[in-house]
Amino acid sequence: MSAAPHVPRVEPLSLAARLAGKAMALAYRLAGKHRYDDYRVERLRGLPFLVIPSVFNPKVPRTGAFLASHLDAALIRGGDVLDMGTGSGVCAVFAARHARRVVAVDINEAAVLCAGINARLNRVAHKIDLRCGDLFAPLAGERFDLVLFNPPFVRGEPKDDRDRAWRSPDVAERFAAGLSAHLKPGGAALVLLSTYGDANAFLAELARHGFEVCVAAHRRFINERLTLFRVRPAA
Secondary structure (H helix, E strand, O other), X not given: XXXXXXXXXXXXXXXXXXXXXXXXXXXXXXXXXOOOOOOEEEEEOOEEEEEOOOOOOOOOOOHHHHHHOXXXXXXXXXXXXXXXXXXXXXXXXXXXXXXXXXXXXXXXXXXXXXXXXXXXXXXXXXXXXXXXXXXXXXXXXXXXXXXXXXXXXXXXXXOOOHHHHOEEOOHHHHHHHHHHHHEEEEEEEEEEEEXXXXXXXXXXXXXXXXXXXXXXXXXXXXXXXXXXXXXXXXX
């Protein structure tokens, strides 16, 4: 019997960091930066991105910007990329600069519209195939060299379309169960997780489905630690 795959762990933040996070959240609320449901133009790594109501802002919570910063030619190597839960399309746009093609999926119709606008705004629309659907549902029979996923961090029922980016009752189980069928031989996924939410439960679910997981990058903020994991089928 083969050994179970090694599962990295995400250590919780210290009490001081959690308290600092609460103070930052209060400051954001007082400054009005907690409001996401409006129209904004953000710039990430020199590129413009429109964010529309109900669509996850890639810059204010930092996760989209962090994942996009790692999408370079050496990683993508001209392959086929799936951007799962594309949101504003920021990762799809950065991946498209180096990929043969990108399929970008989101369950929120407004996000698909927003990603399409940003693909055209950044002149990569000819490389991005946008689809509306739940996880792998719109991808029957398709396989990819690289899958990108910045999943909802919190377990629970979402309150509205924007909350789907934060909250899901079962995304870890369904993503882990469906991933193998959509990876080409030698393919991998990059999954971004945070200390905000139960990252270890997500990692355990990947291991339960036979994936090897290792840390690709991480970054510590005052109130949060982001970790980018490379996920491959176990040998």
